[in-house]
Amino acid sequence: MRNFVSTVAVVALVGAVPALAAVSDADKTFATEAANGGLAEVQMGQLALQKALSPQVKEFAQRMVTDHTQANQDLMQLSKSENLNLPTQLDTKHKSEVDRLSAMSGNAFDAAYMQHMVQDHRQTVADFQKQAQNGSDPALKAFAQKYLPIVQQHLQMSQASSAGAGPTNPQATGTTDKDSNAAVQSRGGNDTDVPARGANSFTEGQAKGRLEDRGYTNVTELKKDDDGVWHGQAQKAGASARVWVDYKGNVGEQR
Numbered sequence: 001m002r003n004f005v006s007t008v009a010v011v012a013l014v015g016a017v018p019a020l021a022a023v024s025d026a027d028k029t030f031a032t033e034a035a036n037g038g039l040a041e042v043q044m045g046q047l048a049l050q051k052a053l054s055p056q057v058k059e060f061a062q063r064m065v066t067d068h069t070q071a072n073q074d075l076m077q078l079s080k081s082e083n084l085n086l087p088t089q090l091d092t093k094h095k096s097e098v099d100r101l102s103a104m105s106g107n108a109f110d111a112a113y114m115q116h117m118v119q120d121h122r123q124t125v126a127d128f129q130k131q132a133q134n135g136s137d138p139a140l141k142a143f144a145q146k147y148l149p150i151v152q153q154h155l156q157m158s159q160a161s162s163a164g165a166g167p168t169n170p171q172a173t174g175t176t177d178k179d180s181n182a183a184v185q186s187r188g189g190n191d192t193d194v195p196a197r198g199a200n201s202f203t204e205g206q207a208k209g210r211l212e213d214r215g216y217t218n219v220t221e222l223k224k225d226d227d228g229v230w231h232g233q234a235q236k237a238g239a240s241a242r243v244w245v246d247y248k249g250n251v252g253e254q255r
Helices: 002-016 025-051 055-081 092-102 106-134 138-164 177-186 204-213
Strands: 217-224 230-236 239-245 251-254
Touching: 025 055, 025 092, 025 106, 025 138, 055 106, 055 138, 092 106, 106 138, 106 204, 204 217, 204 230, 204 239
Parallel strands: none
Antiparallel strands: 217 230, 230 239, 239 251
């Protein structure tokens, strides 16, 4: 009888302890994307510190390494208390981008790196704003609120640095014709009418942002074809044009 009473007491005590609230799928997705993005920002920043020519780009890269290293540490610490299993190495998508940048040099690298930073931080700001406003997990919501002003500043810095990144010169930088063409196109040039085919990870919003970075306005009718190329309608310098964005981020006009 005494053992029975003790067992009942233990069960009652355990039942009285509130269970940890499960982290929602949306919160898990945010945390995973933030971890992947943070790892990539640090590695790309370290790469830029080695390869960039522009002092402004190097300064930006150092800021990325410093801020995102701290954010990564905070997120990993938070993941332990929330019982989240977050990535500690680059995923395939981000590793591919690091590899692409690693193959470039000189002004071509500066331009491609900063253009990627603008695109990436647009998405990061949107993700952090959504989590800061609508996140259901208090700890992850607080994390987003803490770092939202920082990533917003990163976006402003990347836009300013991207505007100052010099034009590509393949003869001076030693880049391949392929690298040079991609960099020139992504800065708004149209040296070829043929976009690169391949799996395109750009969202419609990112593709639109890519076009707007190159001076296009009123971007509409964006659709991705079977070759992984976004096509749409836009205006530039008062003229209407059919435009495209390929999986490498190259921008061009259909003629």
